[in-house]
C-alpha cells in the first residue's frame with residue numbers, strides 16, 4: 238500500500254507476526270523527522286460510550302474513500318457485531334495521544350501503523366505547537382529495517398513489559414531487548430529498574446533535593462544519564478534528566494552548568510521530538526539565558542558565571558567537572574580529606590534504608606556492595622551521657638548533627654580523656670538515621686567503626702593538606718618541609734615518617750617554626766596516618782579501627 242502522505246522514506250508492508258508495519262525505504266539518520274501527521278478521527282474519554290460511538294461513526298462517514306479504506310484496514314483486537322462496534326474497536330486498538338495533557342486520543346493513518354519494540358528506533362510525540370503527531374528517528378535506521386516506537390511509558394523490566402503488552406495489545410513482544418540471553422536481560426532490567434527507582438527518589442525529594450542536598454540530587458541525574466547511555470536509549474526520560482540537572486544548577490545560581498545542561502536537554506528534545514516542539518524551544522531559550530528561569534538564584538550555593546566552564550579539559554575531565562564528580566585519588570597519591578565523595582558531610586551520607594547509587598553498587602550474588610570506602614568527619618561540639626553517650630557534632634558543612642552511641646557499652650568503651658570538645662570524630666561507613674525523637678543524625682553501633690582524634694576538624698584538614706604536599710613523591714622528588722626546596726635526596730622524619738628534610742637545619746626549622754613538634758606527635762598514631770594513606774576509592778572489604786596500615 239502507498240504511504241498516504243506520499244512519504245518515500247518508508248512504506249507500509251507486511252511484517253511477519255505483527256500484521257502490517259512501516260519499513261524504512263532508505264537509511265534514516267538519527268534525529269530525522271519521519272512523519273508529521275494530522276488526526277483524521279479524534280476521541281475523548283469524557284463522553285458516554287453511546288455518544289462516543291455516534292461521534293466516531295460521523296467522523297468515519299466524513300473520511301474520503303482512500304482514508305476510510307486505510308482506517309478499515311487497521312488492526313482491531315476487539316470483537317464486533319456491527320459497523321459502529323468495529324469502528325470503536327479500531328479506534329481503541331490504535332489511538333494515539335492528541336493532547337499534551339489530558340485524555341484526547343486520535344487516529345493518524347500513518348503513525349498508527351507503527352508497531353512496538355521495547356528497543357524502539359523511533360519516538361512518537363503529540364506536538365501541541367503544530368497540532369500534529371510526529372515521529373522522529375531516535376537512532377540511525379537502516380534501509381529495510383522496521384520503524385518501531387514504544388507503546389509503553391516508562392519502559393519497564395522485561396516481565397512487566399510482556400504483561401502490559403499482552404493485556405493491552407494482545408501480543409508477546411519478541412524484540413531484541415526481550416530476546417536477550419538471560420544474563421544480559423537481567424542486566425538491562427536492572428538498569429531500567431534503577432532509572433525508575435531514581436525517578437521515585439527524585440520525585441520524593443522535590444525542591445528539597447534541589448536546594449538542601451543539590452550534590453546528592455545531581456548524582457541521581459548523573460546516574461540516570463549513565464544508565465540511559467549504557468542502555469543505549471535516548472528518549473524522553475533521557476532528556477528529562479538533563480532538564481532536571483539544568484533546573485538544579487540554575488536554582489543554585491550555577492549558570493555555567495545550567496547553560497550546558499539546558500543545551501543538552503534542548504538537543505535531546507530536538508532529536509527525539511523535534512526542534513519545533515515546546516520542550517526544545519523552551520530549553521533552547523533557557524540555554525541562551527538561564528537567568529530567566531523562575532527558580533534562578535533562590536540559592537547561591539554553586540554560584541558561577543555563564544562563561545565559567547573550564548576549557549581545555551579532555552572529555553572525561555569535562556564530564557567530571559560538569560556533574561561535580563569527585564575524582565578518585567591518583568595511584569600513589571595520599572587521601573584528600575576534603576574529597577566529599579569519600580569524606581561526605583552529613584547531608585551527603587547515604588540514608589540507612591535506601592541504596593544510594595553513589596555509595597553502593599548492585600550485586601547479583603549478594604547484598605549491595607559499597608563502591609568505595611567512606612568516612613564521616615565531624616568535630617565534637619558537646620556531649621552528654623543519659624542512657625547512652627550522645628554527642629553534638631559539627632560536620633564539614635558546618636551542620637550540627639547528633640551522634641548517638643548504641644554500642645553494647647553505650648559509649649562507655651571510650652575513655653573520658655578521648656571524649657573532648659574540639660576533638661574530631663571519624664565514623665566509617667556512616668549513614669543518615671532518622672531518630673524517633675529529635676533531629677536526624679548518626680546511630681553508632683559498632684565500636685570498631687569510630688575513632689576520635691585529639692585535634693579540631695580544621696586542624697585535621699590542614700594537617701592532611703600539608704602531608705599531601707610534603708609527603709607525596711613525584712618522579713622520586715619530594716619537597717623539604719623546612720625550606721620548601723624540591724629534591725631527590727631528602728631524609729624523612731624518623732618519628733612520624735611523614736615529612737622530609739634537606740638536612741638537620743631544615744628539620745629544626747620544621748620542628749620549631751612550622752609546627753612539626755605538635756604534628757609529629759599526632760602523626761605517630763597509625764590510625765591518623767592510615768586515614769591519610771588508605772586507598773578510599775578501592776573497596777575490597779570493610780575496614781575497621783585500628784587500621785593495619
Ligand SMILES: C[S@@+](CC[C@H](N)C(=O)[O-])C[C@H]1O[C@@H](n2cnc3c(N)ncnc32)[C@H](O)[C@@H]1O
Pocket residue numbers: 254255256257258310311312314330331349350351352353354406407408409410411412
Ligand atoms: C497500533 S497497531 C500497529 C499496526 C498493526 N500492526 C497493523 O497492522 O495495523 C497495534 C497492533 O499491532 C500488533 N503489534 C504491534 N507491535 C507488535 C509486536 N512487536 N509484535 C507483535 N505484534 C505487534 C499488535 O497486534 C497490536 O495490537
